Amino acid sequence: MNTIDIKIKKQLGINTFNYTVKIDEFDILGVFGNSGVGKSTFINMIAGIIKPDFGYIKISDRVLFDSQNKINIPIHQRNIGVIFQDTKLFPHLSVKSNLLYGCKRETGCRSSSGDKNDINFDNVVSILDIEPLLNRKPNKLSGGEKSRVAIGRAILSRPKLLLMDEPNASLDSSKKEQLLDLYKVMATEFNIPTIFVTHSKDELKKISKQIIIIEDFSIKAIIPSDTL
Amino acid sequence: MEDFLSFNYNELTAIKLSLKVALCSILVTLPFGVLCGYILARFSFKGKILLDSLVNLPLILPPVITGYLLLLTFGKNGYIGKYLYDLFNISFAFNWKGAVLASAVVSFPLMVRAIRVAIEQVDPSYEKVAATLGASKLKVFFTVIIPLAMNGIIAGTVTAFARSLGEFGATITFVSNIPGKTNTIPIEIYSLIQNPSSADASIIKLVTISIIIAFLSLMLSELFVRKTTVSSKDR
Numbered sequence: 374m375n376t377i378d379i380k381i382k383k384q385l386g387i388n389t390f391n392y393t394v395k396i397d398e399f400d401i402l403g404v405f406g407n408s409g410v411g412k413s414t415f416i417n418m419i420a421g422i423i424k425p426d427f428g429y430i431k432i433s434d435r436v437l438f439d440s441q442n443k444i445n446i447p448i449h450q451r452n453i454g455v456i457f458q459d460t461k462l463f464p465h466l467s468v469k470s471n472l473l474y475g476c477k478r479e480t481g482c483r484s485s486s487g488d489k490n491d492i493n494f495d496n497v498v499s500i501l502d503i504e505p506l507l508n509r510k511p512n513k514l515s516g517g518e519k520s521r522v523a524i525g526r527a528i529l530s531r532p533k534l535l536l537m538d539e540p541n542a543s544l545d546s547s548k549k550e551q552l553l554d555l556y557k558v559m560a561t562e563f564n565i566p567t568i569f570v571t572h573s574k575d576e577l578k579k580i581s582k583q584i585i586i587i588e589d590f591s592i593k594a595i596i597p598s599d600t601l
Numbered sequence: 602m603e604d605f606l607s608f609n610y611n612e613l614t615a616i617k618l619s620l621k622v623a624l625c626s627i628l629v630t631l632p633f634g635v636l637c638g639y640i641l642a643r644f645s646f647k648g649k650i651l652l653d654s655l656v657n658l659p660l661i662l663p664p665v666i667t668g669y670l671l672l673l674t675f676g677k678n679g680y681i682g683k684y685l686y687d688l689f690n691i692s693f694a695f696n697w698k699g700a701v702l703a704s705a706v707v708s709f710p711l712m713v714r715a716i717r718v719a720i721e722q723v724d725p726s727y728e729k730v731a732a733t734l735g736a737s738k739l740k741v742f743f744t745v746i747i748p749l750a751m752n753g754i755i756a757g758t759v760t761a762f763a764r765s766l767g768e769f770g771a772t773i774t775f776v777s778n779i780p781g782k783t784n785t786i787p788i789e790i791y792s793l794i795q796n797p798s799s800a801d802a803s804i805i806k807l808v809t810i811s812i813i814i815a816f817l818s819l820m821l822s823e824l825f826v827r828k829t830t831v832s833s834k835d836r
Contacts, residue, residue, distance in 0.1 A: 420733055421732075422729055422733075447732075448729070448732035448733055449732045449733075449734075449735050449736055449737055449738075450735075451733075452735070453733060454733060454734070455729075455730070455733040457726065457730065461724075461726050461727060461730045463727060463730075463731075463745065464749070465748045465749055474731070474734050474736070474744075475734030475735050475736075477735070526734065527733075527734070530733075530734045530735055
C-alpha cells in the first residue's frame with residue numbers, strides 16, 4: 374500500500390509552512406499551486422533537503438522524519454528519487470554513467486530476472502528510447518533528452534517514492550505531451566508511487582487522479598483531478 | 602654560451618633538489634589542501650575566520666618569521682620536533698625534509714585558495730541530486746565535488762609547485778644552506794652571489810631555469826583556471 378501521512382511545520386523567514394495531509398492509496402499524486410506558494414518546499418521536506426521544525430513524515434508506513442522521537446533520516450538513506458526542474462545531470466559523466474550513478478553495488482542495475490517489470494538498465498533504456506545517447510555528455514543533449522535521462526537515472530536507483538518538481542517547465546508543449554505519457558508509463562510499469570508537482574492544470578488532469586492543492590504555504594484541499 | 606645547456610655538478614644538484622623538494626611538498630599538501638578548501642567552501646562554523654586566517658598567514662608573514670617559527674616547533678629541540686625525533690626518529694633539522702616542510706607551509710595558502718574557489722563554483726544542487734540517488738557524503742565528495750573542481754585543484758597544485766620552487770626565506774632560516782642537502786636553486790643562487798669570485802654563468806643558468814619553470818607553471822595554471830570557467834558556463 375502506498376500511503377502518505379504528513380504533518381509538518383517550518384518557519385522560513387516571515388513565511389510559515391504548514392502541511393498536513395493523509396492519503397491512503399495513490400499511484401501518481403498531483404500537487405497543484407501557483408508559483409511561489411510552497412510546492413518545492415513541500416517536496417524538499419519529503420526528500421530531506423529541507424528539515425521541518427516540527428511534525429512527522431510517514432511514507433508507506435516508513436517514518437522519515439519525526440521531531441518528537443528525534444528521527445530525521447538523511448537524504449541518501451531515504452530512498453526517494455527526485456527529478457528537479459533543470460534535470461541536474463552530472464556534467465562530467467556520460468549519459469550511461471549518469472544512469473548508473475544510483476545503482477546499488479550488488480545488482481549493478483543488470484537484469485536479475487526475466488521479469489518485464491524488473492527495474493534494470495536495459496529495460497529502462499529501451500522504454501525511454503535513449504540507447505543512442507549513452508556515450509554522450511549531458512551538454513550534447515536537447516532539453517527533452519535530458520529529461521528522459523534524468524527520469525531514467527532516478528528510476529534506476531530503485532526509489533520507494535519518486536518526486537517530480539515541475540520536470541516539464543523548460544520544455545515546449547509538443548515535447549511535454551510525449552514526456553507526460555512516458556512518466557505515466559514509468560510509474561505504472563515499475564510500480565513506483567510518484568508525486569508530480571506542477572502549476573499546469575492540463576498536465577495534472579492527464580497524469581493523476583488525485584490532486585493536492587497548495588495555497589499560501591499550506592495544503593488547502595485534496596480533490597479528484599476532474600474537478601480541478 | 603655553447604655550454605649553456607650543460608650543467609656542472611653543483612648546478613645539477615641544486616636543480617634536482619629543488620624539483621624533489623617542490624614535488625614532495627605538493628604531494629604532502631594536496632590532501633590537506635583539498636580538505637581545507639572543501640571545509641572553507643562548504644561549511645560555516647565558529648572559528649571559520651580563525652582557520653581561514655591561519656591558513657593564509659604564511660602568505661603575508663615575512664618568510665624569515667615562518668622559518669623561525671618552524672625552527673621553534675619542528676627543530677630538533679622544538680616543541681613537536683623533539684617528540685618526533687624521540688618517538689619516530691624523524692628529524693626536519695638541516696635536511697631536505699625540512700626544506701619540504703618549509704615549502705609546504707609557505708605554498709599551502711595558494712593551493713587552498715584555488716581549490717576553495719573551484720569548490721565554491723560547484724553548484725550545490727549536484728550534491729543534493731547525488732544524495733537523493735543514495736550517495737553518502739563521502740561518495741558525493743569523491744564522485745561529484747572533486748571531479749567538478751578538478752581544474753581548480755590542478756591549477757592550485759601547479760601554483761603551489763611553482764611557489765615551492767621559489768621558496769627561500771623560510772627554508773634558509775629553518776634548514777640553512779647545506780650543499781647537497783638544502784641548497785635548492787634560490788639558495789644556491791644566493792650563495793653564489795655572496796662569493797664575488799664565483800662564476801656568473803652559473804647564476805645566469807640557474808636564474809634562467811627558474812624563470813622558465815615559473816613561467817610554464819603559471820601558464821599551465823592559467824590554462825586550467827580558464828578551462829574551469831568555460832566548462833562551468835557550459836553547464
